Amino acid sequence: METRCALCDAEMETTKHVLLECHFARMVWALAHIPWDVVNGWTGDAAGWFSRVLCRLRQEGTPHFLMLGWALWRNRNRKRMEGVTWEPLRVVNDALLLLVQYQDARTKLRLGIIR
Numbered sequence: 001m002e003t004r005c006a007l008c009d010a011e012m013e014t015t016k017h018v019l020l021e022c023h024f025a026r027m028v029w030a031l032a033h034i035p036w037d038v039v040n041g042w043t044g045d046a047a048g049w050f051s052r053v054l055c056r057l058r059q060e061g062t063p064h065f066l067m068l069g070w071a072l073w074r075n076r077n078r079k080r081m082e083g084v085t086w087e088p089l090r091v092v093n094d095a096l097l098l099l100v101q102y103q104d105a106r107t108k109l110r111l112g113i114i115r
């Protein structure tokens, strides 16, 4: 069964649409300063696209990109399951918060503060 995009209601919802093609996703990538020529270019499936983008990003941009992808998907789920819509900038901030929490946990693990 095909479903329309929960965010724009203009296109059929596919992973490609939610993460890349939807105007909402495009705004998130732009607000996060991820260059369009880096994220544009879906190849096969989501795993192929993630791999392609990760090859194009410098290493320091990798966690940021992954958290943005997760935040976009989380936002789609929030809209679909709770009917709640966040603005694109809030999704970008959500990704940054996830990134900070991830890096904090990695630091604490490295220092032996947590196991």
Ligand SMILES: [Zn+2]
Binding pocket: 005, 006, 007, 008, 009, 010, 011, 017, 018, 021, 022, 023, 024
């Ligand atoms: Zn859409």
